[in-house]
Amino acid sequence: MPKPHNSMRCTGLVMTAAVALLCQPFSAAPSQAASTQTMVAHDGSHDFDFLIGDWKAHLRRMVDRKTGVTTSDPRTGAWVEYDGVCNDKKLLDTNANFEQFDVHASGTHQLFRGQALRMYNPASHQWSIYGLDLDKGELDLPPLIGQFAGKRGEFFDSELRNGRMVQVRYVWSDVSPKSARMEQSFSPDGGKSWAVNWIVDLSR
Numbered sequence: 001m002p003k004p005h006n007s008m009r010c011t012g013l014v015m016t017a018a019v020a021l022l023c024q025p026f027s028a029a030p031s032q033a034a035s036t037q038t039m040v041a042h043d044g045s046h047d048f049d050f051l052i053g054d055w056k057a058h059l060r061r062m063v064d065r066k067t068g069v070t071t072s073d074p075r076t077g078a079w080v081e082y083d084g085v086c087n088d089k090k091l092l093d094t095n096a097n098f099e100q101f102d103v104h105a106s107g108t109h110q111l112f113r114g115q116a117l118r119m120y121n122p123a124s125h126q127w128s129i130y131g132l133d134l135d136k137g138e139l140d141l142p143p144l145i146g147q148f149a150g151k152r153g154e155f156f157d158s159e160l161r162n163g164r165m166v167q168v169r170y171v172w173s174d175v176s177p178k179s180a181r182m183e184q185s186f187s188p189d190g191g192k193s194w195a196v197n198w199i200v201d202l203s204r
Contacts, residue, residue, distance in 0.1 A: 001086075001170070001182045001200055002101045002114030002131050045095040045120045047127070047148040048088075050175050052097065055202040057086040059103050059112065062197035072186040072195035080105055082112055086202060095120040129155055129170070144170055151175040167191055178204045 059082040064071040071077040084103030091098055099116040115132040117139070126147045131140030146155030153172035158165050167187040174181045184198035 001184075001198075002099060002116040042125055043122075044125050044127070044147050045122065047120075047153060048097055048118055050177060050180065051088045051099075051202075052090060053088065053204075055086040055088075055180075055204060057084050057101065057103055058082070058201045058203075059084075060199040061112070070184075070197055072197040077197070080108075080110075082106075082110075084112075086200075127153075127155065144168065146170070148172070161186075164188065169194060 061080050061082065062071055062074070062077040063069070063080045064073075064077050066076070082103035082105050084101075086099065086101050088097055088099045090096070096117070096119045099118070101114045101116070102111075103113075104111050115134065117130045117132060119128050119130075120126075121128065126145055128143040128145050130143045132138075133140055142157050142159075144155035144157045146153060151173070153170070153175075155170040155172075156167060158167050160166075167190065169185050169187065169191075171183045171185070172180065173183075180202045182198075182200045182202075183196050185194040185196040187194045
């Protein structure tokens with residue numbers, strides 16, 4: 001998804017998992033050592049392949065009633081629903097991919113458009129997700145960084161909001177060739193609790 005936590009731009013803490021390798025005895029079979037290396041060096045470069053193509057998109061977004069900015073405070077916010085399309089394509093036949101997201105609210109006809117760039121780092125085995133600010137001609141920094149474990153992907157960054165640092169998390173779930181869900185949430189307490197403020201359901 002385009003990076004949505006800034007008000008009119010759709011999608012950190014680098015959560016790198018450190019894996020400790022146990023020393024193998026000299027008599028260890030080569031196949032065992034190879035198996036250990038395979039587990040450590042998981043290739044996640046195709047984790048977003050399921051997303052390539054055209055989708056129907058349904059967005060639920062928690063919007064501050066006064067400012068229209070995405071918020072996680074239900075006391076000042078209200079859920080607004082949008083419908084539209086989402087298109088993802090690979091760049092130059094690489095593992096990087098680019099997304100265009102275009103939805104509108106049926107009640108107010110408010111448009112929400114955004115773009116996202118996702119790039120895979122084969123050294124860290126992690127993805128970086130950047131929103132694009134086309135009005136300013138800039139990448140939305142910092143990127144969200146993370147990886148998939150099975151069919152669940154988690155990506156994190158941190159940003160300053162209203163004078164305090166807030167952690168931001170994307171969670172991809174229900175991943176299949178015909179459907180997927182992405183949720184964004186904020187945490188003001190270092191990840192002890194999360195408040196969801198952005199839910200996108202995709203279907204073919």
